[in-house]
Amino acid sequence: YKNSVGGNLFVRNLAPQKTIKIVYTMDNWTNSSIAYASYKSEVYPSYGSSIPSPNRYGVESWTFSFALPEGIGPQDVEYAIAYEVNGVTYWDNNFGNNYVPGN
Numbered sequence: 001y002k003n004s005v006g007g008n009l010f011v012r013n014l015a016p017q018k019t020i021k022i023v024y025t026m027d028n029w030t031n032s033s034i035a036y037a038s039y040k041s042e043v044y045p046s047y048g049s050s051i052p053s054p055n056r057y058g059v060e061s062w063t064f065s066f067a068l069p070e071g072i073g074p075q076d077v078e079y080a081i082a083y084e085v086n087g088v089t090y091w092d093n094n095f096g097n098n099y100v101p102g103n
Helices: none
Strands: 004-012 018-025 033-036 038-040 059-067 078-085 088-092
Touching: 004 018, 004 078, 018 059, 033 059
Parallel strands: none
Antiparallel strands: 004 059, 018 033, 018 078, 038 059, 078 088
16 A cells, blocks of 8 residues: 555564564654554465465564555655563564665
8 A cells, every 4th residue: 555554574473472663753853652463374486386474483474564644755754663472571672773665
């Protein structure tokens, strides 16, 4: 969709119970919103056969998507990823640069 942002994430399976959040902004962090990632039981790489999730290295595949309001494009969005597991939150903010869709 033109007015949505989505992606795939790969995370280490540190425990069975976990939450993966996408914390995003459309106004340079004056306001922020949260989208939740969903677990995917299989990954289909470009060569066609599936890879189970978690794989033999203990890595799981997750996916996320969130809609954008009218007049806001993906270029207006920045986001970071919060991985909550075992009472700890691990952040991935692209080495302090935040993620921008399409980059």
